[in-house]
Amino acid sequence: MQDDDPYVARASAPQALLEISGLTKAFGPHSVLKGVDLKIAPNAVHAVIGPNGAGKTTLVNVITGVHPPSGGTIAFAGEDVTDLAVHHRARRGLARTFQITNLFGDLNAQENVEVALAGTRRYRLARLDADVRARAGATTARDLLALVGLATAAQVKAEVLSHGDQRLLEVAVALACQPRLLLLDEPSAGMSPAETKAFIDLVNERLRGKVTIVLIEHDMAVVMGTADRICVLAGGAVLADGTPNEIMQNPFVREAYLGRA
Numbered sequence: 483m484q485d486d487d488p489y490v491a492r493a494s495a496p497q498a499l500l501e502i503s504g505l506t507k508a509f510g511p512h513s514v515l516k517g518v519d520l521k522i523a524p525n526a527v528h529a530v531i532g533p534n535g536a537g538k539t540t541l542v543n544v545i546t547g548v549h550p551p552s553g554g555t556i557a558f559a560g561e562d563v564t565d566l567a568v569h570h571r572a573r574r575g576l577a578r579t580f581q582i583t584n585l586f587g588d589l590n591a592q593e594n595v596e597v598a599l600a601g602t603r604r605y606r607l608a609r610l611d612a613d614v615r616a617r618a619g620a621t622t623a624r625d626l627l628a629l630v631g632l633a634t635a636a637q638v639k640a641e642v643l644s645h646g647d648q649r650l651l652e653v654a655v656a657l658a659c660q661p662r663l664l665l666l667d668e669p670s671a672g673m674s675p676a677e678t679k680a681f682i683d684l685v686n687e688r689l690r691g692k693v694t695i696v697l698i699e700h701d702m703a704v705v706m707g708t709a710d711r712i713c714v715l716a717g718g719a720v721l722a723d724g725t726p727n728e729i730m731q732n733p734f735v736r737e738a739y740l741g742r743a
């Protein structure tokens with residue numbers, strides 16, 4: 483381990499919230515993830531970038547349990563979750579949005595969030611944990627819509643919201659699950675410049691410090707405008723992981739990715 487590794491340098495340094503070790507994933511003979519090691523610190527905004535087909539969405543799918551890994555381990559909050567089902571990981575605080583919008587189109591924005599809250603509350607209340615019960619009751623759909631900037635769209639059907647507002651609604655739905663880690667898969671895809679700016683502000687002004695974020699993103703303005711750290715995935719392996727400055731100056735990254743972006 484290097485002395486400057488922020489995860490080991492100080493005795494008081496926080497443990498990684500998510501720690502991925504030697505993660506591999508093959509679809510038949512097609513090896514997509516080839517031994518990914520990645521640590522996500524609590525409260526970080528950690529971007530994962532890379533060329534098309536690098537394996538970014540597959541990584542999210544394996545982290546959340548949609549696909550079982552072919553090898554390696556995933557530890558979340560110190561617990562090995564490698565073999566847990568999707569809903570068990572979600573209950574531990576892993577939530578995600580999708581590359582393709584995944585809302586109930588004929589329900590309005592508020593109803594979409596209420597459906598997610600109802601599921602979360604039912605589970606939380608069943609656990610009879612006073613702390614969690616209090617938190618579950620504290621957040622309303624309207625609070626979450628206001629948080630993502632959709633207060634005035636509460637009664638609008640999801641299917642008629644603009645694409646950007648649908649992505650923001652997805653974030654509200656994911657937040658209703660009270661995640662500790664939120665994985666956002668290309669949230670700015672299809673957003674207008676104004677919507678993209680609103681998304682950057684949402685991350686920086688209202689989400690940072692409240693929830694740990696893993697951001698899969700192609701738009702470098704969003705990445706550079708929000709990320710504390712950047713992981714570059716290329717050909718299913720981590721090419722580099724560091725601060726935005728380190729990544730921008732890394733000659734291998736520039737050659738393999740940024741130079742052609």
Ligand SMILES: Nc1ncnc2c1ncn2[C@@H]1O[C@H](COP(=O)(O)OP(=O)(O)OP(=O)(O)O)[C@@H](O)[C@H]1O
Binds near residue numbers: 514
């Ligand atoms: N369910 C699957 N079955 C077979 N191959 C798959 C499956 N899912 C992904 N792949 C393959 O894995 C590779 C990586 O895909 P993935 O979607 O993870 O890349 P990505 O980095 O997210 O790309 P993009 O930036 O274009 O979204 C691709 O070659 C893809 O065809």
